[in-house]
Amino acid sequence: MRTERKSRLKAILLNLLLLPCMLAAAVATWLAFVFVWLTVSPFRSRHAYHRMERGIVQRFGRFCLWLMRPIAPVELSGGDFRTHHPDSQIFVLNHKSFSDTFLCSLLPVRDPLVLLNRGASRTPVLGMGIRYLAWLNITDIPFEEWREKCFEELAQGADIICFPEGTRSGSKPTGPFHSGIFRIAVAKGLSVTPVLITGNEETPKRGSIFLKPAKIRMRMLAPVTPAPNEKPFVFKERVRRMMIEELEIMEGKNHVG
Amino acid sequence: MNNEIVERVNQIFNETFEIPREKLLPESKLFDDLGLDSLDAVDLVVALKEECGIDLRKDPRIRKIVTMADVYELVDCVLKEKAG
Numbered sequence: 001m002r003t004e005r006k007s008r009l010k011a012i013l014l015n016l017l018l019l020p021c022m023l024a025a026a027v028a029t030w031l032a033f034v035f036v037w038l039t040v041s042p043f044r045s046r047h048a049y050h051r052m053e054r055g056i057v058q059r060f061g062r063f064c065l066w067l068m069r070p071i072a073p074v075e076l077s078g079g080d081f082r083t084h085h086p087d088s089q090i091f092v093l094n095h096k097s098f099s100d101t102f103l104c105s106l107l108p109v110r111d112p113l114v115l116l117n118r119g120a121s122r123t124p125v126l127g128m129g130i131r132y133l134a135w136l137n138i139t140d141i142p143f144e145e146w147r148e149k150c151f152e153e154l155a156q157g158a159d160i161i162c163f164p165e166g167t168r169s170g171s172k173p174t175g176p177f178h179s180g181i182f183r184i185a186v187a188k189g190l191s192v193t194p195v196l197i198t199g200n201e202e203t204p205k206r207g208s209i210f211l212k213p214a215k216i217r218m219r220m221l222a223p224v225t226p227a228p229n230e231k232p233f234v235f236k237e238r239v240r241r242m243m244i245e246e247l248e249i250m251e252g253k254n255h256v257g
Numbered sequence: 258m259n260n261e262i263v264e265r266v267n268q269i270f271n272e273t274f275e276i277p278r279e280k281l282l283p284e285s286k287l288f289d290d291l292g293l294d295s296l297d298a299v300d301l302v303v304a305l306k307e308e309c310g311i312d313l314r315k316d317p318r319i320r321k322i323v324t325m326a327d328v329y330e331l332v333d334c335v336l337k338e339k340a341g
Contacts, residue, residue, distance in 0.1 A: 143296055176288060176289060176292045176293075176294070177292065177294075178294045178296075179294050179296050179297055180294075180296060183296065231273070231274070231275065232296075232297075233273075233274045233275075233292075233293070233297050233300070234274065234275045236292070237292055240292070
């Protein structure tokens, strides 16, 4: 009981230290955006400029995770998180918490295009950032439109990061997947790389900014390629089943054997 | 409910989405239980047009569909309307 109270107090103190540092990092990121906008955008292509800004955001995410280490260290396993693949890749992640957005920064991407929902796009500061980075709010634009934008970005070498559940599942089981990104993968014959995240269900909890102590685990599976003539729905369900099975193993819910 | 329609609709689901027949129960929810989304629903409308000759694209009743039973009922209703 006493140890529990002590560790809770420690978490509160760490949160009090951490959150202002994250806020300061966010301000610094915005200043870096403005600097790049003033110095780079007049001379470079729009895509090159976005790539730089997305790189800045990736560093911001990694810095936040570094800050979070005393509360929520991250353990990586599975695929190679360090080497960027020369071809464009599509990463699909399960979505448990807001901190998943920081965890995306650990993926081996150079020019990440993140697909987000309306909720994220309407968040005051984050929403502005999303528009600034030319990330896509896929709830409010027709599929045909954002599919074309994804095709363009993939052709220019961008990697796509998507949370096919569309919303945070928290401690609930993995929700149904939206099929959009799988339709894009099937249309282009591209593989998708499933990435599992667990442990951060309450880091932070929905509707809160308090980072509960946790051990976050992130596992990258081997890329999954659509079979010839495989229907997008079937491909989506195949990847979802793989992800659920792997999550069950990670969370110790697999009782087989 | 007409068994023939249930069988036809189940066949369309099985062929279009490869959903096993044992999962196609009247109470199965299209989005929560079977995993369909709005884009898959468009594929369903196309398949229903091809297989049953009914066009549900502009039918407002399609928005109210939640379960497989709703699909059976709508297809039955539209086929009856078509037959006059």
